[in-house]
Amino acid sequence: MSALAQRTGAVNLGQGFPDTDGPHEVLEAAVHALRSGRNQYAPGAGVPELRRAIAAHQHRFYGMELDPETEVAVTTGATEAIAAAMLAFVEAGDEVIVLEPYYDSYVAVIQMVGGVRRPVTLRAPDFRLPVDELRAAVGPRTTTIVLNSPHNPTGAVLRAEELEAVAQVAREHDLVVVSDEVYEHLTFDVPHVPIATLPGMAERTLTVSSGGKTFSFTGWKVGWACGPAPLIESLLKAKQFMTFTSGAPLQPAIAEALMLGDDFFAEFSAGMRARRDQLCTGLAEIGFDVFVPDGTYFATTDIRPLGFDDGLEFCRSLPERAGVVAVPHQAFYDDVEAGRPLVRWAFCKRPEVIDEALWRLSVLS
Structure with a gap:
């Protein structure tokens, strides 16, 4: 289009x-990084200052406690984080629950890893989560839920009771939740709540976000994933053979962006x-x-x-x-x-x- x-x-x-x-000072931070020699490979997990800034952002806005050394990974946009997560968590034949309509990369990567998608449809006019359909979608081969809130393309933001319903299903069936939250700072009527902050969810949730949407630098493709160390370790093993690393001089600039004032x-x-x-x-x-x-x-x-x-x-x-x-x-x-x-x-x-x-x-x- x-x-x-x-x-x-x-x-x-x-x-x-x-x-x-996006913000001029973030552009200048990228220029400074380019001119000061930050142009070779960054560490596979991301430059340390960006991982620290991501952990600080999650604590600042949501009260989450993360170890930037083991519970944060920088990716080539949120899209790579989702792809690496599917490679890491989904075996051929495993079923993945996805909220429909869905961002198109979800379908592609689930197919590429040999997974089977189980859509749960958000329907007009209100695009609310049909909890009974969510529960019915779980089968013996279900391993993962891909969540997207705020939701592209509908613009729906999951309410507290909807998030709790997802969390209850995940806890009952021992599922991993991959939560795409790239629009976390673009909510207007309902506050964004990361599902990882709900009881029993931090240990089973990979939270994905990106600097592209929040700071209007979509072409930089600097994203990240946060979660328990075992999930991050598995994701990095997949990422190692995808991009390994990218955007070295842009990573410190996004670290500056995450520290902008309220x-x-x-x-x-x-x-x-x-x-x-x-x-x-x-x-x-x-x-x-x-x-x-x-x-x-x-x-x-x-x-x-x-x-x-x-x-x-x-x-x-x-x-x-x-x-x-x-x-x-x-x-x-x-x-x-x-x-x-x-x-x-x-x-x-x-x-x-x-x-x-x-x-x-x-x-x-």
Whole structure:
């Protein structure tokens, strides 16, 4: 869809990347690292100052106690952390529970390791977790739950009772939870709570996050995983033969970013909330049925009120019809019918870009 936007000159509300860079002081930290010789291989687990900064961040925001030497690993984005976790924890034939719709890399890596995915579908309009379906998805070969909250693409943030339901299932069946929390600082109406902070979950949870979404440096691909030493050790054994290491001069810069003051995190969330409201209000005025997200920087709409019923066809024709690009939900589902009328829009763009997109989309109303 991004290639389609570039080819047609459409406004890209499809792929989730900001159209402005992150904090200037973080950029300068990367420049300093480049110029001061931080350009050779970093340690496989990550540079020490970044591992310390990640541990400090987890304590600062969530009260988690982590040993940066043994319970933190730096990865090439959150995507590599998820892939390494699947390689480390899932054997051929093992079943993995995944919240559907799901970020597309989950499907790919589960297939690559020979696992079997068991989707639990979050359904419109509220995209809440169906606890009975979660329990029913557990079988004798289930070993792992892949959790994503704040959730891409729906923008749902799991409530306390939903997290406890997942935790109860994991404890009862001795499952590992891989928790993708890359949008942890992008919640607007419901606070983010790492599932690792719930009773009995720290010892069975790998928490994954990234500097890309929080600091608007998605191209740097600096992510991390936190968890008990045995899980981190297993992940690093897989990572050793993937990238081994990457982004040496960018790692100390992300360490600086994680130590930014509380004002940065509050202002970042507030700014993205304003853009959420700008886009969602505009889409509703055009006539879409809008599901306002609790978190992330994606909003979902049902296109049927405007006379369309297939999101894939709608998105393919949208650049020519209105000069805008979006992403069809059905790309994220096994249950294609559940996602067929839904379309995802990214609001991590400058306000004037959102206004331009809304003006172009007004031809649909």
